[in-house]
Structures are given as C-alpha cells and as structure tokens.
Amino acid sequence: MPELPEVETVVKAINRSLESMTIKRFIIINSKLRWDISSNIPKLVKNRKIENIYRRGKHIIFKLDNGYILIHLGMTGIIKFIDTIDAKNRGKHDHYQIELKDNKILKYNDVRKFGSIHWTENIHDHFLIQNLGPEPLSKEFDSIFLKDKCRNRNVAIKNLIMNQNIVVGVGNIYACEALYMSSIRPDKKCKYITLKQCDDLVKSIKFVLKKSIKSGGTTLKDFKNLDGAPGYFKQKLMIYDCKICKCGVEVKNIKLGGRSSFYCNVCQK
Numbered sequence: 001m002p003e004l005p006e007v008e009t010v011v012k013a014i015n016r017s018l019e020s021m022t023i024k025r026f027i028i029i030n031s032k033l034r035w036d037i038s039s040n041i042p043k044l045v046k047n048r049k050i051e052n053i054y055r056r057g058k059h060i061i062f063k064l065d066n067g068y069i070l071i072h073l074g075m076t077g078i079i080k081f082i083d084t085i086d087a088k089n090r091g092k093h094d095h096y097q098i099e100l101k102d103n104k105i106l107k108y109n110d111v112r113k114f115g116s117i118h119w120t121e122n123i124h125d126h127f128l129i130q131n132l133g134p135e136p137l138s139k140e141f142d143s144i145f146l147k148d149k150c151r152n153r154n155v156a157i158k159n160l161i162m163n164q165n166i167v168v169g170v171g172n173i174y175a176c177e178a179l180y181m182s183s184i185r186p187d188k189k190c191k192y193i194t195l196k197q198c199d200d201l202v203k204s205i206k207f208v209l210k211k212s213i214k215s216g217g218t219t220l221k222d223f224k225n226l227d228g229a230p231g232y233f234k235q236k237l238m239i240y241d242c243k244i245c246k247c248g249v250e251v252k253n254i255k256l257g258g259r260s261s262f263y264c265n266v267c268q269k
C-alpha cells in the first residue's frame, strides 16, 4: 500500500516529468473506484492550467486555475506517465487518463479499485481533507502538540499516531519503527506518555519518514523508466516483521486496531 513517502515520491516524479502544464482533456475509462468518478470532471478540467502539484497526507493534489483535482492511490493505485502513441494500449485496470497539451498522458491504473479522484473548488472544505491532522514533517507536529493530544486519553499510543485526524501519513510500518526507536511499547496508553517520550516519538516519526523519502528519491531517478511502478522501495526495518530484536529477545507481535504491531518486550516500555 502506498504510504506517505511513496506518495511524496510520486508527486516529485510527476513534477519532474511534467512539461506542459495545461490539461488538453480528461478521459474516464472505468469510473468504478472507491467513489464513482464524477462524469463532470472531464468538462471541469478541460483546457485548465495546472498551477501546482503537491501532497497533503496521502492525497496527490493538482491545483488548477479553477479548483483542485484530488487523487488517492488507495491500495494499488499507480500513475503511469506515457506518450500518446502508447495511449491506445489500455490495461485491464486503467480508470482514467489526463492528457496534456504536449500529448503526454498521465494514466491511472488500480487493480483493487480502492483509489479515488475528486474535483473540488475549495480543497480545505473537501470531506477527505477538512478533518486531517497536521503534516508529520511540519513544525506544527511537535512534542507539545503530541503531548496535548495524548492528555487523558486511554487509547494505545500506536493507534493515536496512526489516526489521520491527529497527524497524517504515519502508516503501520512507520508507526512500529518509530515506537521502537523511541523505546515505547505500541500498546502503552497515551495518558502515561511523558513529554520526553513525545519528543522522542516525534523525532523518530520524522526520522523514519525522511529516511524513506530519501531512499525513494534515490531509487526513483526517472519516472518514465519506472514502467509506472511507484517507489515501493524496500528498506531495512528494525522491528517490523523481524524475528529477533538486536538485544537478542524474540520480537512480539500483537494486534492493535486490527494491525500487526511488532515490538520488543525488553527494549520498549
């Protein structure tokens, strides 16, 4: 599943690859995604200028001169960057394509159909965006912010940091890794987390995400050579899916919020 670093990598790749910033047309190939693709999108975006492409949480946002396109990759979404000449070769799971003035095409493919695309005039009021917490790499996400969110809460710290309304983009693997680095058990109740632990945890979350973005950036040199595959880069993990901790003890795996949560009974308290 694409996580924040993969989405960041895709956004960077699109920005690098895009030459024309005007949309010639938008074609719906198969509207069945998590939400049906609105039949209004082709006329809303036709001949519109792309002013900016950026990420918010795990959403890819195209700022147009009349509104915003909001793309989510779901579980298996892939954006391919192709020449017009290849456009007729439709894949079984292609859902839409954005044709640019220079005849380059961004094509969206999604095997499991959990992705989505929306157009909106005001991004901040959009139902997928309005309740999102701050970006994990922003200054706003700091120890005082996290401590404030932890206060009087009975929920496990891992569930809190994975809650998109608290902070966006901390997926399961990153949550496990950051908690391990901070020596905090994933099931520790938020109300018992100290300010010092919040500080360690915030630093660890930023560290694992930055490291992953960096490795994505180096793996992915040219979007076109990728054959459409986003940066699902493998990295060395310290605790997630590991058998033995570096202290020599067997790694535990418990379910929290239905997700596998790996931790070390000795190193994490």
Ligand SMILES: [Zn+2]
Residues within 6 Å of the ligand: 245, 246, 247, 248, 249, 264, 265, 266, 267, 268
């Ligand atoms: Zn250990």
